[in-house]
Amino acid sequence: MSWITQTLTSTIGRKLVMALTGLFLVSFLFVHLSGNFLIFRADGGRAFNEYSQFMSSAGIVRVLEIIMVLGFAIHIYTSFVLTRRNQKARPQGYAFSQPSANSSWFSRNMGLSGSLVLIFLLLHLRTFWYTYKFGDIPTVTYEGTEYKDMAYLVKTVFQQEWWLSIFYVIIMVLLSFHLMHGFGSAFQTLGIRHKKYTPLIEKIGIAIAILVPAGFAAFPIYFLLTR
Known part of the structure; x- marks a missing residue:
């Protein structure tokens, strides 16, 4: 098993892990967003409440939650290791450098945007998941x-904690840029790059980077405007 360990801990191996966990987390965002849209149904929140209870009690969901947390943890840890490794490989900057000519600010600061998204994720879990599981919130009854x-x-939350709603939208903008760079980079790392299908992958990446964060941002914006 030593060759597996050596491969996964090498720079190339860690980049592969980053790519795979990143794509897995993108799939999680799709599932999470599709479920959240149930709150917009004109049924007084019933479909969303039933969905929320299922997600908090079903055994298979518990297993998927563990896998998701591991995916986040591995992705974040690998990103930190790669960043530190790059810094150690070049402790001093070049005498003459024009990074903006070769890459965007967001592509050079994926670690920063990722860290802010992580802070948001922890706040999001504390505000919604923890409160739902352990807080004292109203209940409703459907068919007994x-x-x-x-x-x-x-x-x-979105109507009363207006600062959280604004922060939520700002983070979704950062997530958009994070996805826009990360999605294409993941396929490039996996060696899936060809003149025939790379343009399609890039278009899909742009669509995901725009639609997914916009979908999440729609919740705080909608409830702020309707309060």
Whole structure:
């Protein structure tokens, strides 16, 4: 097993891990966003509340949550290791350098945008997941079954904590740039690059980088405008 360890801990191996975990997290964003859109249904929040209870109680979801957390942890740790390795490889900057001529600011600061997204993620979990699991929130009853009113929690937070809503939107802008660079880089790292399908991959990456963050930003914007 030593060759596997050596491969995964090499620079190339860690970049492969970054690519695979990054693509996995993109798929998670799609699932999470599609479920959240249930809150816009004209049923008083019922579909969203039933979905929230299922996501918090189903056994298979618990397994997927563990896999998701591991994916985030591995992605973040690998990013940190690669950043430190690059810094050690070139402790002093070049005498003459024009980085803006070769790459964008966001591509050179993926670690910074990723760190801000991580801070947001922790705040997001504390505000919604922790409050839903352990907080005292109202309940509703549908056909004799009691549900925690997650729809009420989301609406109340975004309408009353306006600073959180604004921060949420700002982070979605950073996430957009993070996805725009990371999606294409992941396929390049995996060796999936060809003149026939690379343009399509780039277009898909741009679409994901725009639509997914815009979808998440729609929640705080909508509830702020309707309060």
